[in-house]
Amino acid sequence: xxxxxxxxxxxxxxxxxxxxxxxxxxxxxxxxxxxxxxxxxxxxxxxxxxxxxxxxxxxxxxxxxxxxxxxxxxxxxxxxxxxxxxxxxxxxxxxxxxxxxxxxxxxxxxxxxxxxxxxxxxxxxxxxxxxxxxxxxxxxxxxxxxxxxxxxxxxxxxxxxxxxxxxxxxxxxxxxxxxxxxxxxxxxxxxxxxxxxxxxxxxxxxxxxxxxxxxxxxxxxxxxxxxxxxxxxxxxxxxxxxxxxxxxxxxxxxxxxxxxxxxxxxxxxxxxxxxxxxxxxxxxxxxxxxxxxxxxxxxxxxxxxxxxxxxxxxxxxxxxxxxxxxxxxxxxxxxxxxxxxxxxxxxxxxxxxxxxxxxxxxxxxxxxxxxxxxxxxxxxxxxxxxxxxxxxxxxx
Numbered sequence: 001x002x003x004x005x006x007x008x009x010x011x012x013x014x015x016x017x018x019x020x021x022x023x024x025x026x027x028x029x030x031x032x033x034x035x036x037x038x039x040x041x042x043x044x045x046x047x048x049x050x051x052x053x054x055x056x057x058x059x060x061x062x063x064x065x066x067x068x069x070x071x072x073x074x075x076x077x078x079x080x081x082x083x084x085x086x087x088x089x090x091x092x093x094x095x096x097x098x099x100x101x102x103x104x105x106x107x108x109x110x111x112x113x114x115x116x117x118x119x120x121x122x123x124x125x126x127x128x129x130x131x132x133x134x135x136x137x138x139x140x141x142x143x144x145x146x147x148x149x150x151x152x153x154x155x156x157x158x159x160x161x162x163x164x165x166x167x168x169x170x171x172x173x174x175x176x177x178x179x180x181x182x183x184x185x186x187x188x189x190x191x192x193x194x195x196x197x198x199x200x201x202x203x204x205x206x207x208x209x210x211x212x213x214x215x216x217x218x219x220x221x222x223x224x225x226x227x228x229x230x231x232x233x234x235x236x237x238x239x240x241x242x243x244x245x246x247x248x249x250x251x252x253x254x255x256x257x258x259x260x261x262x263x264x265x266x267x268x269x270x271x272x273x274x275x276x277x278x279x280x281x282x283x284x285x286x287x288x289x290x291x292x293x294x295x296x297x298x299x300x301x302x303x304x305x306x307x308x309x310x311x312x313x314x315x316x317x318x319x320x321x322x323x324x325x326x327x328x329x330x331x332x333x334x335x336x337x338x339x340x341x342x343x344x345x346x347x348x349x350x351x352x353x354x355x356x357x358x359x360x361x362x363x364x365x366x367x368x369x370x371x372x373x374x375x376x377x378x379x380x381x382x383x384x385x386x387x388x389x390x391x392x393x394x395x396x
Contacts, residue, residue, distance in 0.1 A: 001226045002050045003240045006105045008222035011199070015191040017206075018218045022107025024048065031081035034106040035074035042109035045069045045080040047089050049099040050245040052140070052207075052223070057091030059084065060098050067091065067101075070109055077106055092140075102244060110220060115208035116175060117141055118189060119223075120157070120196040129157040129196060131189060135175050137208035163193035177211075184217050199237060200230030228254075249293075249315050256308040258297055265290025267393050268313035268322040268351075270306070272297050272331045280325045283382050289390040292319045298331070306339025310347055321352045321392035325385055328359030337365035341372045352377065352392035356385040 009019040021038055025031035035043050047054050047067040054067030067089045069080040081104045090098035117137035123130040133153045136144060145152055155171055157163045168186035177185045188209070196204040203225040210220045231238045243251050253260030259274065263281075267289050271277040274296050281291040293316065297309050313319055326336045340355065356379040357365040369376055377392065379385035 001228055001231060001238070001241055002245070003224055003226075003237075004048045004050070004103070004105075004242065004245075005046065005222055006048060006103075007240050008224040009105075009219070011195065011224060012219055012222050015195045017188055017191050017195075018216070019222065020044075020107040020110055020218060020220065022105055024103055025081060025106055026085075026103050028078045028082040028085065031104055031106050032074045032078035035071075035077035038106070038108050040108035041072070043071050043074075043077045044105075044107050044109045045071060045077050045084070046105045046107070047084045047101040048103045048105055049089055049094070049101060050242070051089075051091050051093040051099055053091035053093055054089065057089050057094070059101075060088040060090050062087070080104075081106070099245065110210060110218060111213040112208075112210045112220070113213050113215075114211040115220075116210070117144075117205075117207050118192060118209045119203065119205035119207065120192055120201070121203050123154070123156070126156055129159055129193070131155040131157055131163060131171065131193065133171060133175060133189075137210075141205075141207065157193050157197075159197065162197060163190045165190065177217075178215075181211065181215065181217060188217060188219070195224075199224070199234060200227045201225060202227045249312050252315070253295070253309075253312050256305060256312075258295065258305060258309055258312065260296075260309075260312055261294040262316065263291050263293050264318075265292045266318045266320045267389050268292045268295075268316065268319040270295050270297060270309050270313060270322065270324045270326075272326050272336070273329075276325065276327055279382070280323070280386075283386045284323075284389065287383070287386045287390055289386060289393065292316055303335055303339035303342055306336055307343035307346065310340075310343040310349075314347065314350070319351060320394060321354065321389050322349070323385055323389035324353065324355045324357075325382070326355075326357050326359070326365075328357065328362055328365070332361045333357040333359060333365030334361040334368060335365075337368040341368065341374060344372075344374050349374075354379055354385055354389045354392060356380070356382070 006024045012019050023034040057067045059065040065083045071077050084101045088098035115138040117134040119132045134151050168189040172182045172185035205223040206219040208220050247262050269291050271280050277296045284291050297305050354377045377388045
């Protein structure tokens with residue numbers, strides 16, 4: 001689960017990570033009021049969407065308007081907010097569709113001397129939390145890793161004890177902080193680690209972490225992603241979810257307990273098991289097809305979930321064919337077949353359907369589908385299923 005910058009900064013404050021003073025606004029008038037209450041000499045007005053690159057992004061309606069504006073007066077803050085709110089912000093991370101801006105963060109502007117990067121994530125190779133840092137902040141860490149991998153420092157963190165003080169100070173020294181700044185920087189790194197571990201986060205990021213002209217250190221931006229599987233332990237964080245920022249079909253799938261990710265193809269896939277779902281997408285690509293989604297109904301899928309999965313797949317207007325690819329283990333193929341038949345009868349399939357059933361009660365499932373009134377193309381192998389789905393979608 002992702003949250004907005006202003007929400008992440010509030011959590012940062014709870015962990016005593018210094019951030020600029022500011023407040024969220026949902027209208028231009030509120031933006032002016034926040035600026036007046038701050039009483040600063042300059043202000044930053046920042047569009048709040050679940051995507052990075054806002055400062056370089058532009059509004060679809062007016063490309064001259066960026067997602068971040070520096071202004072000098074409350075009136076200018078109001079005008080900047082008016083130029084952003086209700087508009088669609090397009091960045092590298094949003095794609096061409098962009099994201100609708102429904103709120104802005106107004107905060108006191110910061111005089112920057114240096115920009116650095118600090119973040120925490122899970123390193124899959126070592127199976128440990130890791131601090132990722134660089135003396136070069138303010139840009140995409142992915143781009144930096146590609147162009148200058150030597151500029152990135154990685155430091156494993158004890159998942160129980162957290163980041164040790166001596167290691168945090170060593171990191172601050174390596175990043176080039178001055179003697180008087182080392183303990184402050186180390187304190188921020190240790191606090192970020194405490195937050196990451198306590199919140200069951202999958203990502204906690206400060207980009208940029210800045211040194212101001214006066215020598216202070218602050219998190220100018222904040223990003224936190226939470227592990228969905230641990231949200232039952234964090235009811236307060238779960239309440240920060242902004243459904244308006246999520247893909248409507250992905251949000252619907254989440255409510256139904258289905259793993260779904262929208263992709264850019266035209267073959268809808270319904271599969272049980274994440275590994276088989278990835279293999280299904282891969283084999284479609286091998287034969288020249290493009291999956292419209294990753295959809296895992298789960299190992300114990302019910303007929304109701306299968307029906308809901310069909311609704312989600314057909315909610316994507318790009319889908320020109322559906323491939324149901326099931327390996328019955330915990331999920332029995334006859335139960336899946338029942339769900340397919342019921343869903344098709346209720347919804348009325350408007351696109352061709354390809355079905356491959358293997359495993360537990362596969363013969364019974366195939367017989368149920370054969371005896372139904374469904375117009376379906378059966379497949380015995382992955383390769384046959386991929387070819388038939390591609391042909392059904394009209395891809396030459």
